[in-house]
Amino acid sequence: MTGNPDTQATAAGRSFTIPPVVRCLDESGALVPGVQPLLEDKHVRKVYEHMTRARMLDARMLKLQRQGRIGTFAPSFGQEASQVGAMAALMPGDWFVPSFREMAAALYRGASNSKDTIKQILLYAMGFEEGSVVPAGSRDLPVSIPVGGQSAHAAGLAWAMKLRKDKGCAIGFFGDGATSEGIVHESMNFAGVLKLPVIFFCQNNQWAISTPRIHQTASDTIAQKAIAHGIHGVQVDGNDVLAVYQVVLEAARRARESNEATLIEAITFRRGVHTTADDPRVYRSAEEEERWTSKDPIQRVHDFLTARGAWSQADQDALETKINDEIAAALLEAEAFRDGSPDPLIMFDHVYETMDPYLARQREEAREAFEGRLVISGKGKAKVGTGSTAVVGELEMAED
Amino acid sequence: MTTTSAPKTETSTAVNKPTATRITMVEALNRAIREEMERDETVLCLGEDVGVDGGVFRVTKGLLEQFGRDRVVDTPLSEAGIVGTGIGLALGGMRPICEIQFSGFLNFAFEQIQPHCSRFAQRTSGGRRVPMVIRAPSGGGIRALEHHSESEEAMYVHTPGLITVMPSGPANAYGLMKAAIRSNDTVMFFEPKSVYRAVKEEVPENGEPLALGKAAIAQEGTDLTVVTWGAMVRRTKQATEKLDASVEILDMLTLNPFDHDAIIRSVSKTGRLVVVHEAPRTGGLAGEIFARVCEDAFYHLRAPMRRVCGWDVPYPLLARENAYLPDVERIAAAIHKTLGEE
Numbered sequence: 001m002t003g004n005p006d007t008q009a010t011a012a013g014r015s016f017t018i019p020p021v022v023r024c025l026d027e028s029g030a031l032v033p034g035v036q037p038l039l040e041d042k043h044v045r046k047v048y049e050h051m052t053r054a055r056m057l058d059a060r061m062l063k064l065q066r067q068g069r070i071g072t073f074a075p076s077f078g079q080e081a082s083q084v085g086a087m088a089a090l091m092p093g094d095w096f097v098p099s100f101r102e103m104a105a106a107l108y109r110g111a112s113n114s115k116d117t118i119k120q121i122l123l124y125a126m127g128f129e130e131g132s133v134v135p136a137g138s139r140d141l142p143v144s145i146p147v148g149g150q151s152a153h154a155a156g157l158a159w160a161m162k163l164r165k166d167k168g169c170a171i172g173f174f175g176d177g178a179t180s181e182g183i184v185h186e187s188m189n190f191a192g193v194l195k196l197p198v199i200f201f202c203q204n205n206q207w208a209i210s211t212p213r214i215h216q217t218a219s220d221t222i223a224q225k226a227i228a229h230g231i232h233g234v235q236v237d238g239n240d241v242l243a244v245y246q247v248v249l250e251a252a253r254r255a256r257e258s259n260e261a262t263l264i265e266a267i268t269f270r271r272g273v274h275t276t277a278d279d280p281r282v283y284r285s286a287e288e289e290e291r292w293t294s295k296d297p298i299q300r301v302h303d304f305l306t307a308r309g310a311w312s313q314a315d316q317d318a319l320e321t322k323i324n325d326e327i328a329a330a331l332l333e334a335e336a337f338r339d340g341s342p343d344p345l346i347m348f349d350h351v352y353e354t355m356d357p358y359l360a361r362q363r364e365e366a367r368e369a370f371e372g373r374l375v376i377s378g379k380g381k382a383k384v385g386t387g388s389t390a391v392v393g394e395l396e397m398a399e400d
Numbered sequence: 401m402t403t404t405s406a407p408k409t410e411t412s413t414a415v416n417k418p419t420a421t422r423i424t425m426v427e428a429l430n431r432a433i434r435e436e437m438e439r440d441e442t443v444l445c446l447g448e449d450v451g452v453d454g455g456v457f458r459v460t461k462g463l464l465e466q467f468g469r470d471r472v473v474d475t476p477l478s479e480a481g482i483v484g485t486g487i488g489l490a491l492g493g494m495r496p497i498c499e500i501q502f503s504g505f506l507n508f509a510f511e512q513i514q515p516h517c518s519r520f521a522q523r524t525s526g527g528r529r530v531p532m533v534i535r536a537p538s539g540g541g542i543r544a545l546e547h548h549s550e551s552e553e554a555m556y557v558h559t560p561g562l563i564t565v566m567p568s569g570p571a572n573a574y575g576l577m578k579a580a581i582r583s584n585d586t587v588m589f590f591e592p593k594s595v596y597r598a599v600k601e602e603v604p605e606n607g608e609p610l611a612l613g614k615a616a617i618a619q620e621g622t623d624l625t626v627v628t629w630g631a632m633v634r635r636t637k638q639a640t641e642k643l644d645a646s647v648e649i650l651d652m653l654t655l656n657p658f659d660h661d662a663i664i665r666s667v668s669k670t671g672r673l674v675v676v677h678e679a680p681r682t683g684g685l686a687g688e689i690f691a692r693v694c695e696d697a698f699y700h701l702r703a704p705m706r707r708v709c710g711w712d713v714p715y716p717l718l719a720r721e722n723a724y725l726p727d728v729e730r731i732a733a734a735i736h737k738t739l740g741e742e
Contacts, residue, residue, distance in 0.1 A: 189478065
């Protein structure tokens with residue numbers, strides 16, 4: 001074997017600049033001159049519905065957490081266009097690989113039964129593995145918390161699709177903070193060298209807990225990091241759902257047809273807290289938060305639709321009622337599960353495909369140890385204030 | 401050093417009757433991987449230098465030529481990338497065999513192994529599994545550079561959700577590798593590099609996998625049990641040759657979940673236990689084995705349990721390697737002392 005014939009290959013014809021930020025709708029919801037939407041109004045209404053559902057569930061979950069009815073969670077408040085626009089451009093057969101802030105995207109993927117999808121989200125937030133059960137045929141991965149790690153899973157899933165001649169792609173989400181983790185670059189590097197049909201979707205929401213974007217990297221843009229890895233890099237207004245839809249559609253086509261990967265930097269803003277254990281007043285200004293209010297993604301698409309006569313107050317009322325009903329039904333089921341003495345022993349059951357005898361023995365020891373008493377932590381304590389104690393979880397607090 | 405067709409004996413009969421040749425562990429692993437790749441087209445190899453080079457220890461030699469670049473992949477230099485994309489491959493329906501060039505470099509990949517490989521099945525209530533083998537040359541005794549001689553198995557044993565194995569010779573390496581590839585759990589496969597070419601054994605062709613979770617009795621005995629694994633199995637046998645005693649040697653083969661019952665049976669029979677491992681003493685698996693014996697065979701013990709391990713120091717440079725690793729003299733002394741007590 002005289003050596004790898006590809007060692008002389010170079011990345012031909014690729015630009016060293018990032019194109020201008022892609023936009024379709026301005027902040028008032030008007031189309032940018034020269035742009036035609038890729039989606040018909042009826043589809044934009046659907047997208048708006050999904051974004052609204054995410055916003056409403058998000059707000060409700062924040063309240064539930066403060067009441068101690070669910071645990072810590074990461075809101076996607078303000079990032080609905082990035083997530084819903086992206087998933088709307090993909091097929092059910094494409095793999096969805098979230099980080100921990102993609103609730104809006106997960107809701108979109110589970111929209112065939114929103115009540116059950118919401119229930120799953122609530123069960124996970126309450127700390128039950130039952131919230132991550134996998135529906136048959138699902139190509140959604142569960143939440144991934146170690147920052148950036150899932151970018152490799154997205155690349156690997158794309159790789160599997162390519163090997164199996166499945167003309168699909170995988171989309172992996174992460175934030176601006178994640179681009180400081182090596183694994184994100186290792187994943188992009190693999191995607192470039194091995195020509196994997198993957199979309200790396202960076203939600204640049206300007207903040208990684210208290211670290212602003214300018215302290216995360218000295219690069220002018222995140223998208224340009226793609227150049228170093230020999231893959232395509234694109235910036236998009238992340239609060240413009242039509243623009244996000246367009247760039248993801250294009251990236252998916254590029255992946256499917258040419259096995260070329262894309263890094264998309266969606267410029268958006270984390271309007272809420274990092275997680276419910278965070279207090280942004282400590283590190284960022286009310287002025288900045290106010291500045292981004294006029295760029296809100298949902299308001300923008302709402303204004304676009306109403307200007308075209310495609311959305312009315314009656315539509316809005318009906319939608320909010322429907323969504324509130326879904327959330328109420330899901331919450332009822334989730335709380336009934338939590339309060340119905342769930343079995344603590346299931347944590348033994350799926351660790352290995354076949355339980356070994358010593359683990360089975362431990363399971364039996366646990367069963368005996370828990371006989372006649374409730375060991376599952378159900379509801380937590382209601383929170384006082386708005387998370388100023390800044391803890392992840394529930395620390396025991398000393399008495400004076 | 402070839403693994404092509406074995407010489408047929410005059411007595412070979414039925415079509416699928418396994419034929420055997422005396423081969424090394426490297427050749428046995430190569431054969432196992434090759435046969436599993438022939439049997440199941442979802443199996444692929446990925447890692448640094450595994451394709452064109454056939455692996456720095458030649459474990460994957462010839463596989464690229466037979467199976468092509470889609471199934472034997474020379475990856476960029478990134479352990480986290482190898483294991484991380486391996487996870488994606490596994491979730492996407494493939495059965496990757498990830499090679500990490502030396503076990504010391506697994507640390508880069510640990511951020512994929514513990515949070516994801518070990519947890520996916522439990523956290524999805526069994527809905528998603530990561531059927532993957534992560535194999536790496538492990539252990540010392542070859543006078544290598546720094547970072548190329550450690551034994552890290554305890555870190556992986558201490559990570560619930562992983563299966564961790566270590567063969568001791570060509571035949572069990574072959575059987576364990578087949579089992580590991582067919583397993584639907586993530587298997588950490590540590591290959592004792594000092595044994596790679598040191599021993600030849602009869603190994604079948606198209607033979608059966610060896611059951612995971614089962615120890616083997618490498619040597620039967622009645623006076624004392626030595627529990628050990630990897631390169632130390634052979635060294636323990638050598639140590640017992642010097643002694644006038646009937647020593648039973650239990651080869652763990654699977655380090656987690658290990659064959660608890662086999663250890664209890666043996667120690668209940670002999671009443672005496674010595675554990676030998678290359679890995680450092682504190683936090684090493686000998687402590688876990690002692691705890692199990694205390695749980696289930698305490699009243700059978702006739703002497704304190706002893707262990708012969710690497711010292712609690714970072715693995716020294718090669719000049720002091722033989723002072724670090726358990727040697728025949730130290731093993732024999734521990735057995736002798738334990739036998740002498742009543």
